[in-house]
Amino acid sequence: MRNVQRILNSILSKNVFEYILIDRDANVGDFSLEATHLLGEKLVHGESIFDVLPELVGSEDVIEEIFNRGKQSYAIKTVEKNGRFLNIYLDYFDSEKLLILLQDITEVTEIRRKIMQVSNQTTLLSNTLQSIVDSQKAIIFLVDSNGKIVFANKRFHEYFDTDDSPELRQELLHTLLDEHRDFHALHKSVRKGKDELRIGQDVFSIESVYVDPVNILFTLTPITDLVRKKEALQNEIRHDPLTGVLRKQSFDEELRKRLLSKRPFALVVTDIDNFKQINDRYGHVIGDKALIQFTEVIRKRLRDDETIARWGGEEFLLLLECATPEEAIDKCETIRRDLEQYRFEAGLHITASFGVSCPHEGDDAATLVERADKALYQAKSSGKNRVVFLN
Amino acid sequence: MIRKKILLLGDFHVGKTSLIRRYVDNAFSDDYLTTIGVKISKKQITLHDREYELLIWDIEGATPTKKIPTHYFAGAAGAIVVGDLTREETLTSLPEHLQSFHSVNRGKPWVFAYNKVDLLPVEQRKRLQLPEWSFATSAKEDLNVDTLFTTLLERIVS
Known part of the structure; x- marks a missing residue:
């Protein structure tokens, strides 16, 4: 009677339905009828529990300890067996017997499995998306x-x-x-x-x-x-490849902007004197080098907001900041002297002529360039190596 | 007949159940069904003229929020730690699973399964360099599955 009460207590305390008793040699003793159903194996008195419950293989030490210490319990939870899910509890019964309790948790575990299935698949999808985004x-x-x-x-x-x-x-x-x-x-x-x-x-x-x-x-x-390449390309398009100064097309844009700004400035057309002779006598390599040095000398005298461009051949355009025409003329004189004194490639002595013009009310770019060009023509025709201003 | 409890450990969806199915039933399915808790499969094997019954514990995989419960580990003779070659994070967690196994079964032998090698491009397969006691496996193509289990048993009985 006392033993029956003990089984009952264990069953009630764990909400367990089936049981098996085993002896110290782990052989099957009494068991509930439905235990066979749960395990899907026929239980036979005296056979080894490890044959019907291989889940207990490896727990031999635990079984011995429960016998020796008494009152200790051990659980293997959520075991899939015979198409069902079980919790297996080992409980001390008496000095000669150990109680194995089988709790059927199939229903709740199937629900858990479904949740886990969705959760794991979501995690996999999430990981895949994360990998895509990370790549x-x-x-x-x-x-x-x-x-x-x-x-x-x-x-x-x-x-x-x-x-x-x-x-x-x-x-x-x-x-x-x-x-x-x-x-x-x-x-x-x-x-x-x-x-x-x-x-x-x-x-x-x-x-x-x-x-x-x-x-x-x-x-x-x-x-x-991409931006760097675009900038480099734009730079290449805007600038003369030999001298690095602006091309005429880009200069025209600058000139139009300056005319709209209404700030005073001077437009200068300058041309290297007798450049054809330099090319003919020293060759184009020396001629090209002279052109580069020519622009370098001029640029040294220009402010950051002043512009130089190559019009073509040995002819160049300048946009100079100036409050009065005299300022522009002085600056051109300075440049002219710099060029006159500079030692060019192959010891060349190079001079240049300058045509200067300042914008009048109603001038457009073409008118201004034309006037400066006329001034240059006058400088050339009056002996070269000089600055002429045409108002 | 000598019974040996061996564990299959690893993250979820690395192919632990598929490796067991291939080894025990010589079968494979692409369908994924999450393992909950533990399921034990048996396989009899003769090694060096001795009969063994392997009790293979297919334990639910670790997820980002849940580690493998170590109460399944007691009394295990060895472990196969499985990673998925297509998921880097499952490979980096291999040492962690091994450490977890050794925390209960100090010094017990193990092997690593770098699974789903069939999914790797051929060139990548050729370049694979694995650590000691590791096998590139495929349950789908039945590659190195027998070797994996046999090697573990060899290590257990040696």
């Missing part, structure tokens, strides 16, 4: 309605040298946001067409989109190389 060269991050970065890809962390924490340093946000107040302002600016973002020396093409009503996804694609 991108672009910096990708997600900002929530509070302006907090809630997701960032690997490139983001590499570029900004941050850890995986979404709590990013304040200065980083300042760098990223530039002149914008917050990420929402940045987004608005992008929507309005500002599609480039500069961070230090780097240039990014920036895109932003609301992925849902709350979160904005920003994508920063690095275009630094």
